[in-house]
Amino acid sequence: MTTMNGNSGSRNGCRAGRVSRAALLTIVLVFLPAMWTFAGGQQEGPVNTTDGVAIKGYDPVAYHTLGEPTEGSSRFTADWDGATWHFVSAEHRDLFVDDPERYAPHYGGYCAQAAAQNQVAEGDPEIWTIEGGRLFLNYNARFRRRFHNDLPGNIAAADRNWPGLRAGLIEAARGE
DSSP states (O other): OOOOOSSTTOHHHHHHHHHHHHHHHHHHHHHHHHHHTTSTTEEOSSSOEETTEEGGGBOHHHHHHTSSOOBOEEEEEEEETTEEEEESSHHHHHHHHHOHHHHSOGGGGSBHHHHHTTOOOOOEEEEEEEETTEEEEESSHHHHHHHHHTHHHHHHHHHHHHHHHHHHHHHHHHTO
């Protein structure tokens, strides 16, 4: 008769347990950002919004003119691409209205690194990059580092993936 205690014969079981936990962790890390996108007031659509307001109310022009993320005001707003955008001043609002493609974050304010991986995740207005005059947001600092590891390659991949991702977001918003 063989007796098993807590130490003997458990190596394979522990390894299998570790593999299972590692696999679960990988799944969570890959899918959590995508699941997070539509939670907590996030609205499906081509622009990352919370209760209809783009990029959590931050002024997209401020990244370009002030060089930092700055919360806008509900006193200065513009509607574009299915979302309401907030600005710190009438001047910023007018700059945006004249050329929204120049100032709005690319990929609808969703995470640029996720878009490079053909996924959708919330973009954090505090985690940003301007490259080639274009504003990019990322889900968190780790995603931003990954985005910067191959900036030209990730931008090219996200640019290729975005039309399909955008179409999927629009379909989801319509309930299709």
